Amino acid sequence: MTSASVLLAMELVRRAAIRTPMVSSAAFDSLVGRRVWIKDETKQLTGSFKFRGAYYALATATSDQRAAGFIAGSSGNHAQALALAALHHHTTATVVIPSDAPAAKRVALDALGAQIITYDRHRDHRDALVQQIAHHTGRTVISSSNHHAVIAGAGTVAWEMVQEVPDLVALFVPIGGGGLAAGSVLAALGHNPNLRVIGVEPATANDTHRSLRAGRLTPIPPPDTIADGLRHTEPARLPFEIIKPLIHDVVTVPEAAIASAMAHLWRHYSTAAEPSGAVAVAGLLQVADRLPPGPVGVVVSGGNVDWPAYRTLLDVAMEIERNTDAAPVLL
Template sequence: MSGMTSLDVLTAMDRVRKQVVRTPLLTSAAFDALVGRRVWVKDETKQRTGSFKFRGALYALSTLSKAERAAGVIAGSSGNHAQALALAARLHKAKATVVIPGDAPAAKREAVEALGARVIAYDRRRDRRDYLVHQIAAGSGQTIVPSSDHRAIIAGAGTVAFEMLQEAHDLAAVLVPVGGGGLLAGTALAAAHRSGLRVIGVEPVTANDTQLSLRSGRRTPIPAPDTIADGLRHTEPARLPFEIIRHLVHDIVTVPEGLIAEAMAHLWRYYRTAAEPSGAVALAGLMQAAGRLPDGPIGVVVSGGNTDWPVYRQLLDIGMERTERNLDAPPAALKPPDQADRRCMIRCRSSPSTPPRT
């Protein structure tokens, strides 16, 4: 396997605990009644930079030598890792360059620039991001800090679950969003010592590269996916996370677009948490797969809350309409989005942004 263990997560926790926010673990009696079980929501929207990504970026920067930090760091990202790396680099007095898709939400790009990082945009349908990052790094001498495929990034991401498991001792399963796989892999490592605890990844139906890869036993690429969950538009899982996932993760659940919007509405209604679409997919997974989950309390990781206000408002309206329509239906009976909903959601793109979070 990867050679990584829960000790790697514990080491990361010891290194970053003074600078990361210990994010709240939320409960809602009303939502528990709706789904028929106890649910614990780990709210990483309250983390510095608004997502769990700050944990891994901060730990990764702390493992670099002085010379490497002096040369600067570079990464490709859909936005959250870029923002996290920018802040981590600023805290370590290092320069950062981030390569982000041109269609990333404006809020994410502006937040990265506000933190002092250099931003280079690319076309995700035409350009090869990783090739571009390596090309720039080779010419500049900067150290590449990937968003998922890095031991320190995975270990840092695992501190989310480490905190959750310290507070919720009787979880039957933990549901986690999966894009590149760093958060899911880190969660699996953190949970490896908990006998009987199931770790389940959740991804959009249209971006099911990890599900297909687990079925085939090898990383299986897909075409560039179209989903409102912009942080999960990966075409294949990262190499190192996938090695961990295929050994330690129990299942992958896929969710339709409308259910993601509905999960955003539930998070606002019951937890007063403004999750971005990527951050809400794990709760959508709970709603989608309620009948497949083991009996007992469920942990849900809400991975981030960075989205443009007009997009969030539109998706929240769609989600609220769906929740009202399905209020009396059990989670297993919830219907997929109709075509009008999906067209509306896919049309949602970046416009005026929200302030950066540090």
Template sequence: MTLTHVLHAVESLRGVTVRTPMLTSTALDQQVGRRVWVKAENQQLTGSFKVRGAYNALTALGAKDRRRGVIGASSGNHAAALAMAAHLYEVPATVVVPEDVPAVKRQAIEALGARIVTYNRYTGRREALVHELARRHGLAIVPSANDERVIAGAGTVAWEMLQEVPNLVAILVPVGGGGLAAGTALAATGHDPQFQVFGVEPTVADDTHRSLRIGRRIRIPPPVTIADGLGHAEPARIPFEVNQRLLTDIITVPEDAISEAMAYLWHHLRLVAEPSGAVALAGLLQATDRLPDGPIGVVVSGGNVGWTTYRTLLDIAMNRMETPPHAAPVLR
């Protein structure tokens, strides 16, 4: 895969997805000692970056394959994105999600008319279920990460960031299956081969971190993390091949740092981020000394979190940290 794949996705998504804002905070800049630009993908359609890849994949399928219907599996955000893309194309969608998928994500999927099939995230065989349903009903599979079209769509996030702030020297992104990291690396290193892209994972869900250190994909026990969208046990194959080649490094962050990043985003930028969406900022705050000098980009990848969960995590975080001074966000 190359930057060309991302540029094709840019055209595919033109006029469909939202060009989400880039925000800054003086307090954040002062804390990390450099300019920071936050890409607010929590304000994207369906509340996450995932619709970029899902829609790009459906566009590439062609009308005949789309009409048969599509199927995909995810922890929730890709499922909602696939449901949205199918809704826009007026084709049927089936999504496979964990039994314990957050209610806010399930409700979004149901509102878009997709058929929901559930599985146990700790004991179920998700991919086998998807392939069996696809075979039985003649559906086209749209993976959440392991697909070149999905990766290219995710890469349009970084392409937009670099169009607006071309002097960025690094971007931090959350890592689950690895599609967003791979797309970001393709877009950014195509812009500048020396550009640095850092993936950020929960410490308890560090399958990509371990795999990159060993040099091959490994499987870890199903992780339990507040960042439900990043609870992968093994990196997806196609993103991993890109990330092995182009990703600068992986930063891992503890659970406390994730909830504190959620609180930080609210106080300084008035952004509601789900735990998975706040992980990249947690990486910035935890590992500033590992980053190059110069302006840094951070992707807030999603904001689909229920009010009770959000309030609880912020209350816990606020009990651990001092309330930072308010700094009004600046929209570019």
């Protein structure tokens, strides 16, 4: 895959996906010490960037594949994206989601008409289950990350960012399976080879961080993190091979920093981000003083979170800020 793959995806994705806003805040810029541009994918269809890749994957599928339908395993956001993409392309979707996925995501899947199958993330092997169902039903598997079209579609997020703000010096993206990070490095390479793409993942879900340092896929036990969309035990193979030689760095952030980033997004941008969506902001706050001068871009990848959980996390973050003498960005 090359940057041209993302450009080709852009031609189709723009037909259905929203060109989400790039927003800034003078108060947050002052806090960080530089201009920060937030790419707010909470405003995307289905509430996350995932719709881009799912739509492009189905747009480039064959008529026979559309007739048989599609299936995917997902923590929730890719499942919603596939369900809506299936409606756009007049086909059907089966989604395999963890039994502990946020209720808001399951409600959305029901509304989109997807067939839902649940699994236990601590006991069941999701990908094996997906392959088994696909074999028996004839459905085509659309991986949430390990799929050329999904990666290219995800890369349209970064493509829009660099077209709108061409002088970015760094781009922060969350890393789960790695599709968004892989698409972003391809988009950045086509725009400016010197643009730093920095992946961010929870410290407790540091499978990509470990794998890059080992130089090979390195699995971890099922992680415990508030960022439910980033609870991967191993990077997806295809995006890992793409980002391995191209990504500038992957930083890890503690749970308190993720909650703090959610609070910053609400306070400064009126954006309700899910923990997985806010993790890149947490990464920026952790390493901002190590970057070269210039504006930075941050992908806020999604906003599908249960309101009680969201409110609790914001309360925790604000309580920590009130009871510490350190600057909020150092949580």
